[in-house]
Amino acid sequence: MTAFTGVILAGGQGNRMGGQDKGLLVLQGQPLYQHVLRKLRPQVNIVLISANRNIDRYQASGCQVVTDSMPDYPGPLAGMLSGLRHSKTEWVAFSACDTPWLPHDFVDRLWQQRGTAPAVWVKSSQRDHPALALVNCSLADELEAWLLRGERRLMQFLREHGGHPVEFLDPESSFRNINTPDDLANEETLP
Template sequence: MTALTGVILAGGQGRRMGGEDKGLLLLQGEPLYQHVLRRFRPQVNIVLISANRNIDRYQLSGCQVVSDSLPDYPGPLAGMLSGLRHSPSEWVAFCACDTPWIPDDFVARLWQSKADAPAVWVKSSLRDHPALALVNRSLADALEAWLLSGERRLMQFLRESGGHAVTFPDPESAFRNINTPDDLRDEEIPS
């Protein structure tokens, strides 16, 4: 693999969490994004965190924090755009801050299956997970134009850009995300 930048997407409004910053919610006594960082960091050369609030708290991780360049929280694509614009490498791996059980090799598997595609994302047995993706920095201008036109559909952008899904045989729980306060209760981190 070539040098890769990783971006943890933590810039949302946390609507389903009552407006709380989802990445900072505690799972087994530790902020959710820290669980992601622990699994993600060994898979890439550098990690950036895309966040739009609580910047100082995310900076405690030692990672550079980048914010959306577009106003009004336009969704994960805005975090991806910011990650692509700040990446020192040509390829950028993305992971949502609410997916603490990602496989330890998900980035390598995306890389091995990308062929000539400028973008690939995880597809589990039940659904696509477009926020778990590997994207070439060359898509940044097209992504910005997509967002400025009012579009917000992540997977449609990736598909229309020539990307494809990569099927992962892992248990569905590996890609489960924490969306509500109930999801945080009594969770066990798989080994």
């Protein structure tokens, strides 16, 4: 059996949420990241949370919290780099903290469809979801160099380094992410 580390990406600035820490926004009585943790934890051996503020609140989950090694919130790739550097397993499954309806087997399906690629990500019927990815730790040095060059495009990095999308035929709602206060309000009314 291959062991996996799961990383919840919760280190952003929350610009579209008025600067609020998106992972801690409450949906149906729980912080957003807790919904993701509940879905991700059974799929991996250990879960890390990538966060840059409210560290103590994330640590209350019992998960190790890792912070960006690069200043100024350089985006999800910086959280991925921290996750890869802190992982004790060869493979790391990533999920954004704002995707509460993840499929219960998305890590296994990425693993089964990766072929020999060092990275794969979810592609739903409508679009790619590169923050829902499975990445080999061997890409850490190349990712660090990419970030140091000022690059921030996640999917371009994954593609240029041998990755490919994995098609998921799940309902599009499985990959819905919550980016704005309106998105959050709309999710509260859904079952």
